[in-house]
Amino acid sequence: MDSTLPSPNPTPLMSAPMPLYDSMLASIFAPPPAVLIATLLATFLVPIFIHFIVFRPRSAIDLPTFLLVGPAASGKTSLMISFESETGQPPAETRTSQTPLSLECSVPASIASASKYRSVNDPSLKAHQRFLLSDTPGHGKLRHIAHSSVSSPAIRGVIFVLDSSLTDVREVAEYLYDVLLALQYSATSSTTTQSKKLLVACNKSDVFTALPPSKIQKLLEDEITQMRVSRSKGILDVEDDGEGNDEKEWLGEGGEGPFTFQSMEEVGVEIEFKGGSVENGEWRDRLSPWIGSCF
Template structure:
């Protein structure tokens, strides 16, 4: 029996993958300029691409907004800028505006409604709650801007600013009537919490200024007259067979003397406050009310 084994083929001793391995190793340690440039671009552009995908795909965060409405020259813009001025400093000089403009403000988190049940040692109470004050034009032809924004989901409260001298109660009452109708319609069409309105009786330091309680009574009497006249117009339209628009009835049924307290039955909470921009009172007066809405 022949015990001699056949000699192995030298070609079989070289792994078939060696040329490919040498090629890959050569590409890694001695890359071509094209490969080098492509790698550098991928390294630097990938984070930028991910940044645009992650951050720009998110919807912008909307701050809670408080709408400033009221007749022209009532002091809305001055009231807004009082939040911008440091306490004790004179208010920023303003002029009649024809377009809405906003200002980002803040109140201490400790006075916010959401912090009511937090511990006094909660670190979050040391922060601030941010919000926007949105000033709207008071001219009669531009009031639709404010009325169309009242129903927005970002609106947490409406601040109706008037001159405490109340030289033309009917003009003020007409605008306030339309604001109340819009708030009533918004409150009854949603199941969210009540709509909040603050009537800010500005320039209370003037010699002819009336106290908020007197202003409230004068406005209630004037709105009662307006509600009767407008209700009569609605009834006349109904008699003509064109139907009755319930949105035009302010309050429950639209009958009897009007009171601001009765608006709570339709989901609108109203509060009166007096103050003056010149004395720097509004920042301290409004902050607790704004905090209760946040």
């Protein structure tokens, strides 16, 4: 019978939740200005923020880099600018470089070595493989800029630009010797088996005194053979500590025979020679296959 009796005081029980409910409704339909502003900001800014996180463009720093080195006035800056230009034509004029400069360039993705495993119908083959072409000053006093970058792991390949007239073989050979030594050291101390790539670009082939790349290669090999002996002798005289420190300065595998660029493959450095002229707009076509082979 007790269950049928009305509750002694039902009103407080029913009306207790009402103020809370009302206040919630009131705050939803008439929020304080601070909450309104915060909500509006979040609504507009969060999607924009997510968009930039997800679709962030690849920064230039992530791109593989090809380094241009070589003696002063050999045509490094001209080559870089002509490669980047749509027509492949040389710049009107250049000045002696004093600071490094990089330009973003590209080659058709279809010539990148990794593309040989793709189907011919793969749409990604129509895209372009982007990379940075990085110019360095060739003046003797500024060569430390190039030397500090040559063995960097970020460098995908090194392009040594020389003037095909080869008026001073010794000067060119000395610079090349240092570049080769840095690449050899980097290849032999690296944990990966991937070899270092060097292209010797024999520029200014349009000039009538220009020598063919095969002749330049032979002259440089002969010069480096002599330098290798004299440099190793100098080191032995200065620091003959009997611990074989000269090995670090010896180019290529041990052995007293003549130096050849081919022999550098044994120490993990692959070298190729190519001739061409910025003036005739030839380098884009001649360099692209080699650059593609480095990917």
